[in-house]
Amino acid sequence: MLHSDSAPVTAPAYSDRIGFAQLTRHAFEGGDLHPLRERLLARIADGIAEAGEGLDLSLIAQLLGEKEAGLVIQTEVLAFHQLFRTPCGLPKPRLRVLALAADIDMGGNTPIEFLLEGSDIELLTLYVIKGVGLPETLPDHDVAIVVASDSEECREALAVIAQAAPRWPRPLLNRPELIGNLDRDKLYRLLADIPGLDIPVTANATRAQLMALSEGQIACAEITGELHFPMIVRPRGTHAGVGLAKIDDAAALKAYLAERQEQDFFVARFVNYASPDGLFRKIRLTMVDGKPYACHMAIADRWDIWYLNAYMAFSEEKRAEEAIFMQDFDHDFAARHKDALDEMSRRVGLDYFIVDCAENQDGELLVFEADNTAVVHNMDPPAVFPYKPPQMRKIFAAFTAMLSRHAAGEGSAA
The missing domain is CATH 3.30.1490.20 (ATP-grasp fold, A domain)
Incomplete structure (x- = not known):
């Protein structure tokens, strides 16, 4: 645990890993993860595997649908090693970010690697483990961000980080005491009386x-x-x-x-948020430093939409509408709901979070949920979604700019 008024930092004893973004992209694009799994298993059998390789093996198992086996491997690895590096693409990184994670399945921590893809930022991930807590000296970093979620399994990790937060030696983003407010029942109480915002x-x-x-x-x-x-x-x-x-x-x-x-x-x-044409439109926003960015708009003839079951890839008409939504977002949707979005961001208080929302039939911002761990990625095929890569790069640039501002001691732009 951190004891001093200014917690010491030190050169990190990290283990390198391939990491979430690369492995998930490989699986998403139809690549076969089995050969890599066999190689990693062979290295473990020979007693020459590094801790980072063990964590990669855990993630591969989860991506292959073997969640329980993957989590067993992860817990075994984290019992003896908690700090991992995902190298950036450049030999000399401009910035080092420390992500504070929990021992949970692959969807339980912010997938920050996607947000840093192609950047000059090096990522260190420190897992805050039950009964172990934080190290006496923290690994050297320029800015830290809490990536553990609001789920029950992360409560102890968040409590440990919250206890150390007042003495954190560098800027600390997504402060742990605020993440718990994203739980579905608490979020309603937080946002209930915002004008122009509907949250059941x-x-x-x-x-x-x-x-x-x-x-x-x-x-x-x-x-x-x-x-x-x-x-x-x-x-x-x-x-x-x-x-x-x-x-x-x-x-x-x-x-x-x-x-x-x-x-x-x-x-x-139940809120019937169907548009006049009978279709439902569910929107994902990424909030960075108080500013909303369009992440996607799923369009379907069913209320229970998420992006995959809207089958956007099979409809040129739906994709054309999503492209216009993204193109016009700042002076259309974001402008229309500016007051509600600003007040929501202020109350949530996090530097980075995701909102799943729509518009109700009265034109208000209908909020379904908010969290800090939804996947924001640039994996959709550009041949099918040519409008998406520029939009995703815009989000990633906003995220890295936010990290740089805080690292430089400039705080939030919002």
């Missing part, structure tokens, strides 16, 4: 409560005041649509619970 009450409901509701023993309002059928239900702690369902009535709720094993759920009123 998201409430925790136990399985017993939902069973009682499905059997008519309690009313929706006994869970939370504005709740009514149709409602949205999802198991607490899940992402990417796992277990997400629109429930129209008590009978549908009973059928849903019969198929789920979880004990805790989030519930919220």
Whole structure:
């Protein structure tokens, strides 16, 4: 743990790794990760593998769908080594960033490597491990950023970082005490009364409560005041649509619970955000230093959209609309919702976060969720999405500029 008023820094004993961005890109582009996995397993068997190679093997297992095996490997590696380097493309980096991560699956920490791709910034990742905490002396760095998420598994890591934060020797971004506000039920309380912003009450409901509701023993309002059928239900702690369902009535709720094993759920009123043409448009924004950037717009005939199930690659018409959305974003969507976005950013308080949103049928900014770990990447094929690489590079440039400003002691531009 850090004890002194100004925590000492030292030359880092890091282990190099290929890292999240390169391995994920390889898998995304259809590459075969099995040969690399076999090579890494052989090096481990021969007793010559470095810690970074072990962490790469963990990630490969997760990318191949073997999540539990991957997490076992990761925990074993982190038990004896916590600091890793993802080298930048230049022999002499301009800046060194220290990312503070938790021992969690590959989606549980901000995938910062994508944001630094092609930059002159070197990334060190320090895993804050249960029972180990932070080292006595921190690795030398110019700026630090907390990349652990708001999930239950990261709470201890965030608490350890929060305890050390007042004495941090360099600028510390995405401060740990603010990340917990992104949890679905807390985010509502944070943003609820912002003019021009609509965020449904998201409430925790136990399985017993939902069973009682499905059997008519309690009313929706006994869970939370504005709740009514149709409602949205999802198991607490899940992402990417796992277990997400629109429930129209008590009978549908009973059928849903019969198929789920979880004990805790989030519930919220359903908002019909269909546009006049009957299609739903779900938008991902990246907030950097208080400024919004368009990340994507998914268009589909279903309310439960994420980018992959909108099949944007198969529709020239949808892609043309997304391209115009990005091109006109600053003087259209961002200008229209400027006051709501500014106030949301101020209340959330993080230097970098992602918002999934839409516009409701009254034209307000409809916020679904905010987090600090969604993947913002430049992996979509430019032949199909020619408008995306310039937009992604714009986001990456804003992110690296933010790091540089803070490293230079200039603080936020917002």
